[in-house]
Amino acid sequence: MGAQLRVYRQKIKSAQTTKKITRAMELISASRIAKAQARVAASAPYARAVTRAVSAVATYSNIDHPLTTEPAKIERAAVVIFTSDRGLAGAFSSNVMKEAEALTVKLTEEGKKIVYFLVGRKAVSNFGFRRRTAEKQWIGGTDLPQVDTAKEIADTVLEYFNREASEGGVDEIHVIFNRFVSMISQEPETLRLLPLEVVEGEEAPASDDVFPLYEFEPDASKVLDALLPVYIESKIFNAMLQSAASEHAARQKAMKSATDNADKLIKNYTRLSNQARQSEITQQISEIVGGADALATVEED
């Protein structure tokens, strides 16, 4: 076998192996998207109930809560970045990091100091590469988010929020995650979590006792105290679930195009190797014919 032919065969082999791997990853991701989407859907009733309750308290009572009041001056802002633990998902993580970069520029221009919280190995390694420091990071389990992780993140950011800025606390909290739009489209989204924007619902009435007359147990401010952290937690959990669903979708898409590319490579190399084989044969024939001719001429003389 000629040297060139052998090189082509090697390349075909390697492309075939790669294709097997990417194909397997594509199929795995495809099966996980459905599960991840189902989890997003399953968490919807909870999110709806919590949002509804928060709007009810916020709308039907007149309480000033530290979590809902806009501070006079925002000195420090926290940014929570949700990425994935593993790569091979196209621009999934880098999209979020780009969005984070844009937000960083914007907040810095407003004169705010930024404190980062990272979720996912990709964000951590990105920060390591750029020699940036993050206040806290969570790694592992981004493809199957747990409620307890969401609670831990929520508790941490709330602790920072409740601290004074001079003691390392923050006045504002942003989250950045990939929103699952559809199987083929995931968009990085920035959301300001705290202080809470005016909660959705009817416009705020003037006093505590307006229809429907909710009774609060033990009292309105205590209920709000207990509800708001739960609300934040459910928002964070939702971001994690969306990010997980997006991760699987992005990976499926990336792996599908990798498989297609491997197919194309195999096809091209097969053509080239056929050509090489053919020309080798042609050369051999012409060598034989030439040799026979030469011998015949010698005999005639």
Add this chain to the structure above:
Amino acid sequence: MSDKTLRVELVAADKAVWTGEAKMVIAKTVEGEIGLLAGHEPMLAILSSGEVRITLVDGDKLIASAEDGFLSVEHDVVTIVARHAELV
């Protein structure tokens, strides 16, 4: 006694645990135990972790554990929301 029933929704953070009609719901709030029947006034209460007892329309009893959550009542719809909730 009226034959109105309560519509009960028990939801945990990651799934809806149980939905159905019930005659009575007994839950433990931070203030103490509370029993809810149809026609109860709108209410929002913080649950202390513990069990929720639901009496179904046919008299059967259903017990659920609800941890770290709250309960809301309005227009005969009772929503029990907890981070972790499980039927026992």
